Amino acid sequence: MGTNTIRVGIIGCGMITQRSHAPGLAKIAGVAITALCDPVAANLSKVRDEHAPKAAVFSDFRDLLKSGMVDAVSVAVPVYLHAPISLAALASGCHVLCEKPMAMSRAESAEMVAAARKAGKVLQINLSRRYDPFYQTIGRLLAEGRLGQPRHIRAIRVHTSAPDRGWSPGASWFVTRKHGGGIVGDIGVHVGDMMQWYFGDVESIRALTATRRPDIDVVDNATALFRFRNGATGLLELSWTSPVNRMCFEVHGSEGVLLGAAPGDGLQILRSGGVEQIRPDQYVKDARNSFQCFADAIRGAAPTPAPGEVGHAIQLVLDAILESGEKGGSPVTINKA
Numbered sequence: 631m632g633t634n635t636i637r638v639g640i641i642g643c644g645m646i647t648q649r650s651h652a653p654g655l656a657k658i659a660g661v662a663i664t665a666l667c668d669p670v671a672a673n674l675s676k677v678r679d680e681h682a683p684k685a686a687v688f689s690d691f692r693d694l695l696k697s698g699m700v701d702a703v704s705v706a707v708p709v710y711l712h713a714p715i716s717l718a719a720l721a722s723g724c725h726v727l728c729e730k731p732m733a734m735s736r737a738e739s740a741e742m743v744a745a746a747r748k749a750g751k752v753l754q755i756n757l758s759r760r761y762d763p764f765y766q767t768i769g770r771l772l773a774e775g776r777l778g779q780p781r782h783i784r785a786i787r788v789h790t791s792a793p794d795r796g797w798s799p800g801a802s803w804f805v806t807r808k809h810g811g812g813i814v815g816d817i818g819v820h821v822g823d824m825m826q827w828y829f830g831d832v833e834s835i836r837a838l839t840a841t842r843r844p845d846i847d848v849v850d851n852a853t854a855l856f857r858f859r860n861g862a863t864g865l866l867e868l869s870w871t872s873p874v875n876r877m878c879f880e881v882h883g884s885e886g887v888l889l890g891a892a893p894g895d896g897l898q899i900l901r902s903g904g905v906e907q908i909r910p911d912q913y914v915k916d917a918r919n920s921f922q923c924f925a926d927a928i929r930g931a932a933p934t935p936a937p938g939e940v941g942h943a944i945q946l947v948l949d950a951i952l953e954s955g956e957k958g959g960s961p962v963t964i965n966k967a
Contacts, residue, residue, distance in 0.1 A: 709810025
């Protein structure tokens with residue numbers, strides 16, 4: 631192992647087989663997975679055998695942090711554990727790649743950001759759209775002024791089921807409030823971050839939320855109206871109880887409307903004079919994935935596109951959606967401080 635190798639520990643590796651932290655990190659040059667942590671021995675064995683045959687194994691993250699075997703950790707555990715594990719890792723001198731949403735509340739996310747600054751370490755949030763060439767292309771089009779002045783954005787992301795019955799069978803924490811579950815944190819974090827990335831900070835939120843599945847205690851449907859600080863508006867629609875899976879969005883500007891859905895379908899810009907097609911082969915080239923961005927940020931080669939500050943900014947929005955929903959749609963002002 632070279633002297634410049636970044637030694638990474640993966641905490642919560644049973645979830646990583648689905649979220650791709652282990653295979654993703656294993657492919658990054660100059661990164662070595664030196665430790666794995668999970669209380670379930672079978673999870674450790676599977677990930678170690680498939681992706682990190684030389685890694686030490688731990689059942690308690692505190693022992694991993696005390697081992698001296700890691701320079702950085704990835705934290706892929708249920709949301710209620712994000713802050714305590716990340717704070718402990720930062721205090722021990724480790725860089726942190728944390729799954730989304732970064733915390734249970736804006737108070738926790740603010741504490742994490744402050745801890746990373748104090749430690750002088752990288753805190754990166756795994757907001758996957760920030761690393762995707764499809765969404766980066768949209769950001770580039772907007773930055774170039776291709777739609778004119780931004781005025782409105784609408785995003786729809788609906789599913790036929792929650793993750794515990796869908797892509798992560800049996801993972802009940804996704805639908806348990808005390809563990810940080812719910813559609814606002816699971817899906818709203820991605821789509822809301824995209825909206826804020828493109829249009830800037832959100833000033834206020836009005837939201838209607840519901841729990842339609844009878845056996846859970848988290849929000850599984852949400853509709854939120856955004857007012858951005860630049861005067862633009864946004865509409866976010868989320869569901870885990872839709873009869874179909876669907877993702878689409880519209881970005882309205884003073885000079886055109888951008889339409890998109892799945893990355894492979896390309897993009898359209900509608901103008902009064904016709905339609906401009908943006909094909910997949912025109913997307914941003916050489917986009918770095920989350921794991922490469924993490925390594926580059928640790929080395930000082932390039933700043934991460936999703937630092938803790940970005941994670942905190944969307945946490946403010948998530949909290950406001952839930953608060954407004956609990957108040958029957960009353961407006962909630964977002965105070966960045």
